Amino acid sequence: MADGEAGLFRPGALQPYWGKTGHYTIASFACEHVPEGPLRTLLTANADRISVRIGPQGREVSAELRAVNAQKGFVPLADVPDLIWKNLPSAVPGGRDTAFRSGPEHPNHYADIDQPLDGTTLRQRCVADPSQVAVPVWQDYYTRLGKTAPDDRGLLPFRVQQFFGELVAAAQAGDAVRFVAAAGLVAHYVGDACQPLHGSYLADGLPDGTGMGVHSAYETTMVDRHEGELVAGIAAALPKATWPAALGSAADAAVAVVALMDRSARAVDPRALVDAYAAVASKPDDASVMVTDALWSDFGAQTAGLMVDGAVTLAGLWHSAWTLGGGDDTVGAARLVAIDPAGLQRLYEQPTFVPSLTLDEIGPVLG
Template structure:
């Protein structure tokens, strides 16, 4: 050890030390050739660099590698546990040291970025040079997403018009000044005070509020961080608030993320380099779920007129996750993922823009997020984060009924071998009850739409089969769209002459549950279009036949696929409006909107209580049910389930209650519907779960499933299930006039 030498103790450098060094040397650094920006962070080590050892303690030294090791980029390097605090200098062109000199084509040596900055008081601050070539981000239009119709929250799109064009941003979160609740987004979208703002609600664009006078564009860095140096530097904020018109339409939860934890409160006192590489997550209106890591702090992204602009956070996309931030995601809030997987995510920063860097040999574009500390926003606008508004709803967004019935049915099976098979495939059929969360459902739908991912079987009919093949592989929509009428049957519409309904006819004589009798009934009503001739019981019969054949042929993939998908149709049978001509209100238009308000919004809003009631109902001893001997008996059982459902929950009562409550899908309306019909709704859904389990048991017994060896009753590969349900000839969608030919 050289006792007269100066020890390099970089690990003791603080955020303030790094900012002082950058402030002192900024003019010197920014005017060097190829430099495009600076930030502070931890030293990035090339992935190919050796780890230090006793014989080679300085693993990052060029001497250890025998010469230049080429450019350092954001995707070929990373932070290691021994990385030291540093100033990061971004360059758009990498030049090795040999490229600086007096030779032809060389850069002048004064353009070489120094490896160390020496402070007047003797402190030494290392510099990490990274190649990150700026590029233009690829614009992305607002996708035709499946936005919830019930409530608006973080991650939803906000839409505004200015100068003849539409602008889109994301809702970040809800904040309040104690009197008024606001939606937080970017000022460049919200516009001046009083500007109208729209969102996607109830299937279309609806004005949801007006831009507030509470706004932030940028402030001097030292006005926000009084204890940090930052001469001639602006801190970019770009914050706008939207004064909400009707708070009943909003939730403080973030779409795809669920309930949020306390805000990550940062200031000069606690902001540190421990944030570097912290895992973050967000939900953007354009890109959907986003994952990333904090790569740097206080990134200088622009210089103009002798002043520099700085962003609090530079967040890199997670290379192992498919999504990257896009234009239109501005306004979304990024959240810290906690080390405790059970802890809720904590709001950290609001995205206001992005920086696309070209990186790697193929110069692939990586979209980095520029974000503002949410703590600063709340402090400067004198508002607080809202975390507990309308949080009873978990945003399953209309999938709750189908998935929950499939999940509960797995616990009501009689055959031990069948129970073993279905329990092993429970997460293929639906979601575990503990896993019915926004992340799982949203990711399944997003993967199916954009990445060709697997859809849990209980909602394949809606998510896949009701779509066109151009939108999703396996879609069956086209021409007369035969899938739609398989989901319902209007059994309560009186026919001319005697005024009898299908419900009257088939309740008096169950043998009338036949295709020909139903054709005669619909003919008498003058219902000739396929969409007017619902065939729900016969669709379930068709699935029963498929399951029986699969068991006989030892085809567990076919059985599980059919068993999981038929859960959707049994779920439809125990939703009272699927069995009524009043499915969306009276024919004259009164009560329009009741279907989604009751079946989607109410069930979503009351899901926690609903699951509890269903579980308690299923625990009641009902005795061992007789198995259904054939497809005809299956169709009768589904008709009888529909009949019991409409008797327990008369559609006319639900429509009238909806009208009396004022219509719409606000929490006030759905709470009134739940108060009147909640327990009965849980009871009929429990009834549906029992019938679904009985249907599975009956098909299993008809195919002699108990002869199969237990070792073969295991989880089926999701890829095999997906390949099967994407085939148009797998339980093909048929209209009433065609389905009779395939029933056995």
């Protein structure tokens, strides 16, 4: 289970996973990668609502996030699912937890689909046969593995499917505020999908405890320490990336997320990552400079590639939803402008806006 991302939104507690540059960098580059047209106009006008400023070497990110953390107001959308929703509503307005660090939002951020069952993994089955990207199939898989608690039944692709439906509906209604809100929020989950430990039962080491601490050492500390190199690598690679195939439905979005998770796991194998961490860590949760630099040496270039893939997938998902919803026709030029952050904040603080649901609850809202 790829959790451990919760933390009260208070000064000194800002710890967005994928590091300071991760979720926001993927979202920022995705805004720039959307083809020229009304959608790109809308997204770039709201880039600082969706993300934070990303400079040539990523150096603005830390300062921007410190400012966000201190003022306790509007949070750029791409990390709202971590910084707002994974909290109790009594502690943070808009929090969706039902108990401390527990609630329906948590399993939406991962899907442990690489544990073998009957000689194969769910990820392999879904890649070979996209019809397997279906809630009943996933329910059966987890149940047969003995994972019956809601927090153990990750549903990341279906969360993106749910958001895709919201994006299409917002475009159909000509509602730029809803579209931007959903676009920024879904960026978080696509970012999770391109982080290989969010798709693995080895999310924080082997079942026997070997490699404990790899998740935060790789995903947060290594990324933070090498933010400049990551941003430069992404900027150089993104123009060469292949534009993804158009998505024809919300179900296609879930299939695309599984494919992204598969590519990510093949680019940075979770077991190889755990083994590399365990080989240099002197204790559990070792995030020392020596450890994170060793991880960077082994996986730095591949990690930049993961983020490029995430940004391109996200841009394609936005564009497909906008096209299916007829956004070019329904959202007039007067609404292709920067949106008042207060309006976006009111939306994401509503528990009924794209509600957080468990695997056993989400089926009926997917259509």
